Amino acid sequence: MSRITVIVDGVSYTDEVEPRTLLVHYLRETVGKTGTVVGCDTSNCGACTVHLDGTSVKSCNVLAVQADGHEVTTIEGLAQNGELHPVQKAFHECHALQCGYCTPGMIMQACDVLKNNPDPSEQEIREGLEGNLCRCTGYHNIVKAVQQAAGELSSQAVSS
Amino acid sequence: MTITDDRTDTTAPELEIGKARRRKEDQRLITGRTRWTDNIQLPGMLHLAMVRSPFAHATITAINTAEAKAAPGVIDVVTGEDIKDVQGVNANAWPITADQVTPTHLPVAVERVACAGEIVAVVVARSAAAARDAAELVDVDYDELPAVLDLKEAAADTVLAHPDLGTNKSAFWKLDSAEAGTGGDVDAAIAKAREDGVVIEREFRQQRLIPAFMEPRSVVVDPTGEQMVVWSATQIPHILRFLIAATMGIPESKVRVIAPDVGGGFGGKLQTTPEEFATIAVARRLGKPCKYTETRSESLLSGHHGRDQWQKLTLSAEKDGTVTGLKVELLADMGAYIAIVGGGVPVLGAWMFNSIYKFPAYQFNCQTVLTNKTWVDAYRGAGRPEATFGIERMMDELAAELGRDPLEVREQNWIRHEEFPFTTVAGMTYDSGNYEAATAKAKELFGYDELRAEQKRRRESNDPVQLGIGVSTFTEMCGLAPSRILGQLNYGAGGWEHASIRMLATGKVEVVTGVSPHGQGHETAWSQIVADRLGVPFEDVEVLHGDTQTSPRGLDTYGSRSLVVGAEAVVRAADRVIDKAKVFAAHLLEASEDDLEFKAGRFGVKGTDKGIGIAEIALATFAAHNLPDGAEPSIDADATFDPDNFSFPHGTHLCAMEVDTETGATTMRKYVCVDDIGTIINPLIVEGQVHGGLVQGIAQALWEGAEYDEQGTLVTGSFVDYTLPTAADTISFVTDHTTSPSTTNTLGTKGVGEAGTIASTPAVVNAIVDAVRPLGVDDIVMPCTPERVWKAIQAGHPVSHEGERDAAPHFDEATPNQDPGAGSPSTTTEGSDQ
Numbered sequence: 001m002s003r004i005t006v007i008v009d010g011v012s013y014t015d016e017v018e019p020r021t022l023l024v025h026y027l028r029e030t031v032g033k034t035g036t037v038v039g040c041d042t043s044n045c046g047a048c049t050v051h052l053d054g055t056s057v058k059s060c061n062v063l064a065v066q067a068d069g070h071e072v073t074t075i076e077g078l079a080q081n082g083e084l085h086p087v088q089k090a091f092h093e094c095h096a097l098q099c100g101y102c103t104p105g106m107i108m109q110a111c112d113v114l115k116n117n118p119d120p121s122e123q124e125i126r127e128g129l130e131g132n133l134c135r136c137t138g139y140h141n142i143v144k145a146v147q148q149a150a151g152e153l154s155s156q157a158v159s160s
Numbered sequence: 161m162t163i164t165d166d167r168t169d170t171t172a173p174e175l176e177i178g179k180a181r182r183r184k185e186d187q188r189l190i191t192g193r194t195r196w197t198d199n200i201q202l203p204g205m206l207h208l209a210m211v212r213s214p215f216a217h218a219t220i221t222a223i224n225t226a227e228a229k230a231a232p233g234v235i236d237v238v239t240g241e242d243i244k245d246v247q248g249v250n251a252n253a254w255p256i257t258a259d260q261v262t263p264t265h266l267p268v269a270v271e272r273v274a275c276a277g278e279i280v281a282v283v284v285a286r287s288a289a290a291a292r293d294a295a296e297l298v299d300v301d302y303d304e305l306p307a308v309l310d311l312k313e314a315a316a317d318t319v320l321a322h323p324d325l326g327t328n329k330s331a332f333w334k335l336d337s338a339e340a341g342t343g344g345d346v347d348a349a350i351a352k353a354r355e356d357g358v359v360i361e362r363e364f365r366q367q368r369l370i371p372a373f374m375e376p377r378s379v380v381v382d383p384t385g386e387q388m389v390v391w392s393a394t395q396i397p398h399i400l401r402f403l404i405a406a407t408m409g410i411p412e413s414k415v416r417v418i419a420p421d422v423g424g425g426f427g428g429k430l431q432t433t434p435e436e437f438a439t440i441a442v443a444r445r446l447g448k449p450c451k452y453t454e455t456r457s458e459s460l461l462s463g464h465h466g467r468d469q470w471q472k473l474t475l476s477a478e479k480d481g482t483v484t485g486l487k488v489e490l491l492a493d494m495g496a497y498i499a500i501v502g503g504g505v506p507v508l509g510a511w512m513f514n515s516i517y518k519f520p521a522y523q524f525n526c527q528t529v530l531t532n533k534t535w536v537d538a539y540r541g542a543g544r545p546e547a548t549f550g551i552e553r554m555m556d557e558l559a560a561e562l563g564r565d566p567l568e569v570r571e572q573n574w575i576r577h578e579e580f581p582f583t584t585v586a587g588m589t590y591d592s593g594n595y596e597a598a599t600a601k602a603k604e605l606f607g608y609d610e611l612r613a614e615q616k617r618r619r620e621s622n623d624p625v626q627l628g629i630g631v632s633t634f635t636e637m638c639g640l641a642p643s644r645i646l647g648q649l650n651y652g653a654g655g656w657e658h659a660s661i662r663m664l665a666t667g668k669v670e671v672v673t674g675v676s677p678h679g680q681g682h683e684t685a686w687s688q689i690v691a692d693r694l695g696v697p698f699e700d701v702e703v704l705h706g707d708t709q710t711s712p713r714g715l716d717t718y719g720s721r722s723l724v725v726g727a728e729a730v731v732r733a734a735d736r737v738i739d740k741a742k743v744f745a746a747h748l749l750e751a752s753e754d755d756l757e758f759k760a761g762r763f764g765v766k767g768t769d770k771g772i773g774i775a776e777i778a779l780a781t782f783a784a785h786n787l788p789d790g791a792e793p794s795i796d797a798d799a800t801f802d803p804d805n806f807s808f809p810h811g812t813h814l815c816a817m818e819v820d821t822e823t824g825a826t827t828m829r830k831y832v833c834v835d836d837i838g839t840i841i842n843p844l845i846v847e848g849q850v851h852g853g854l855v856q857g858i859a860q861a862l863w864e865g866a867e868y869d870e871q872g873t874l875v876t877g878s879f880v881d882y883t884l885p886t887a888a889d890t891i892s893f894v895t896d897h898t899t900s901p902s903t904t905n906t907l908g909t910k911g912v913g914e915a916g917t918i919a920s921t922p923a924v925v926n927a928i929v930d931a932v933r934p935l936g937v938d939d940i941v942m943p944c945t946p947e948r949v950w951k952a953i954q955a956g957h958p959v960s961h962e963g964e965r966d967a968a969p970h971f972d973e974a975t976p977n978q979d980p981g982a983g984s985p986s987t988t989t990e991g992s993d994q
């Protein structure tokens with residue numbers, strides 16, 4: 001067992017974990033962050049995407065011990081003070097989710113895409129989301145949502 | 161109590177139906193506040209892992225569980241032998257013929273496995289990780305048996321999937337228009353066309369697909385209460401409850417099934433699974449709550465697969481393009497077992513191969529066959545995509561044979577809008593539709609004539625990147641289904657749906673629906689419907705579903721039935737609430753019922769400004785202080801609706817594909833669809849259903865296919881090899897609608913859940929074939945990978961193109977490795993290099 005301390009959604013947790021424990025299992029089973037989900041066993045689907053120190057990672061592809069001393073943000077920590085993140089809002093507005101299973105990972109990845117490229121083209125959005133599978137939406141409205149969020153985030157940046 | 165209507169002069173409130181309401185479901189889903197089955201934790205809960213057969217066909221000779229039992233954290237290891245009397249069975253609910261050959265499908269195999277991935281033992285441990293570790297330690301001895309994997313070989317009965325059954329042929333099902341009295345003799349029509357008309361004969365392959373819902377299946381069983389509670393990632397909680405009771409010897413009243421948040425299904429969760437039954441058996445044996453969640457690899461291997469047919473089609477026509485007959489001969493792979501509606505899926509195509517056309521003679525033959533592969537059952541569209549693919553490919557082939565425009569040939573044969581209702585050669589009565597209108601709109605949005613002109617230019621200039629235009633004018637039958645028809649087809653259940661409406665004292669409304677959504681947005685759409693019907697605010701309606709305790713009656717969600725059957729039950733329950741409330745309104749207003757009219761949530765006394773709102777009646781009913789003598793104090797109501805007919809949405813889909821003739825690479829340039837799905841409740845939800853459906857159908861055409869090796873091992877057993885499309889593979893679509901309201905339900909709605917998938921596959925393949933037809937290609941097997949497209953081009957015998965050339969010069973050996981852009985500077989290649 002290894003002892004790790006991880007800040008998850010702003011709260012510090014110290015736990016004993018088996019060295020082989022994946023970050024996604026630590027988040028779901030130990031910390032109770034069941035908003036982050038598992039969709040595959042080959043790191044293809046992106047359903048488990050979270051932010052590690054502000055950058056998106058597939059949490060099934062990271063060991064919990066690697067997160068020791070770092071900060072993790074999950075879908076549950078994205079809204080601030082009861083205000084939805086612009087990407088969350090845009091997903092709702094644009095009907096970018098159906099069953100919602102891919103949604104946490106998709107939103108976390110979309111945030112990352114926009115952080116790296118605040119004004120992406122449609123193709124850049126599509127390529128930025130390539131590691132996240134959705135079986136319901138056909139991606140059409142997800143792309144729209146990311147475009148809408150990009151507009152919202154850049155107007156926030158201008159006004160602040 | 162206010163009885164003065166102060167709203168008589170206000171204009172009617174804006175209707176909810178037709179509004180692009182943002183979904184009620186989203187708030188939880190976008191913030192991670194979800195209840196997936198795998199999220200459920202119960203005190204003392206144990207975790208299961210399955211030991212699965214690596215062999216496609218084998219006898220189990222010994223199972224040694226000692227080492228696994230001794231592993232840390234392991235509570236028990238259970239074999240099929242241990243639970244053989246209590247594990248129930250995976251039932252087939254639709255034997256398509258009385259003599260269907262149906263192998264017994266045990267949840268945990270006892271003596272023999274008939275496909276790779278079958279469960280042979282269950283490990284129970286304190287954690288999922290411990291259970292999985294110990295599963296590796298279970299030592300199973302197998303005697304391998306010969307396996308039959310190829311569908312055509314299986315049909316020849318040389319190797320048997322189940323030796324004890326003596327044959328692989330499960331059932332033969334036929335519909336003949338001459339015998340049924342719905343049309344002429346197809347063989348006569350074909351014989352005549354051989355003399356003086358046109359005969360098109362093709363064999364198409366419907367590859368095996370995997371539904372690949374994003375949430376892996378999961379089941380939690382709590383046997384500790386008087387009523388056993390089963391949470392499952394299922395589309396069919398009610399059917400599951402029934403089959404648990406029917407096959408496990410547990411009284412139905414002792415079983416509660418809950419489908420919490422369910423992450424997609426697409427038919428893949430329209431099943432009662434071995435994993436569910438095994439988990440129930442183990443939980444009951446140990447008296448402890450148990451959870452099993454599959455890995456993705458297990459899901460791809462042992463969740464049921466879809467499609468998998470050979471289609472032999474013969475179409476006869478007169479020289480002027482008028483179709484005179486269609487004969488269909490299907491071989492359908494059922495896999496190792498006949499799953500819940502497995503045999504019935506290809507048979508659903510019987511009424512759909514004739515599609516939107518007025519064929520005078522028709523015959524449908526379907527032979528279902530057993531093999532040693534994963535069992536096959538419903539996948540989005542179920543039987544109708546196969547049929548639509550077959551006929552829409554054939555109509556293109558006919559047009560090509562005649563050298564005519566494929567839309568024109570279709571129009572010559574389709575049912576004209578003034579001919580509805582129309583009884584088809586397969587005996588179905590289509591209630592409404594307007595194929596001309598949908599096609600005209602689609603052509604315009606697509607820029608059909610311009611793209612045809614561009615195609616011509618590119619052909620003439622021998623552009624290495626050719627443009628193809630694919631057409632699919634589809635209809636489908638959905639909204640399963642009139643119970644009487646299901647009875648005639650030997651289906652094991654009815655097709656009705658149930659709803660209850662509870663009028664709460666505070667004016668809020670609870671709507672209980674028997675259908676069970678897994679992403680479709682029923683909570684939002686049903687709220688819109690009830691808001692309009694009862695005149696209550698959208699926000700005041702709560703929709704409850706997916707739990708047999710709150711929703712005791714229902715037949716769940718599949719076959720695009722929720723809206724056309726399930727919501728019709730809701731409408732009827734709402735109308736009963738109004739009828740009941742009217743009696744109380746008359747009493748409270750001291751008026752005659754005949755003088756009341758109900759509008760916008762209020763009973764008004766005609767010709768006066770007196771009135772009372774339905775919420776006030778709900779409160780008065782709750783108090784029950786002042787109700788008519790002898791009245792029962794309730795305005796709640798139930799309704800069960802059994803449809804008279806299916807629902808027949810239709811549409812015209814147009815697809816432009818660019819094909820690089822040197823590499824075989826294909827690029828989708830444009831996709832336009834105009835669907836007629838009757839009245840639209842929520843355009844946003846409809847668009848979403850269409851987009852998602854399109855991509856699943858396009859994926860069949862271009863990317864997906866479940867492949868086995870010669871040993872019967874699924875080689876596309878993970879998301880590395882089973883290639884779902886990503887955002888980068890797909891494009892944005894142009895979607896629109898025409899509306900001819902359905903006449904078979906109150907709201908005029910038609911199903912939409914499967915439409916996109918049904919229509920899009922042939923549109924894409926037709927486009928690719930259209931692009932390379934001048935190179936001698938008239939079919940490409942799906943998925944149309946660059947390799948297959950390239951090979952088809954290589955194998956093609958280039959036909960002379962308007963007399964100008966015999967071969968495309970870019971296949972000229974003198975000019976190898978041409979730059980795709982070179983040699984055609986004046987031709988646009990926009991989109992070809994993306």
Ligand code: FES
Pocket residue numbers: 037038039040041042043044045046047048049058059060061
């Ligand atoms: S669960 Fe992490 S990528 Fe699929």
Ligand code: FES
Pocket residue numbers: 096097098099100101102103133134135136137374423424679
């Ligand atoms: S919304 Fe269902 S998988 Fe994306």
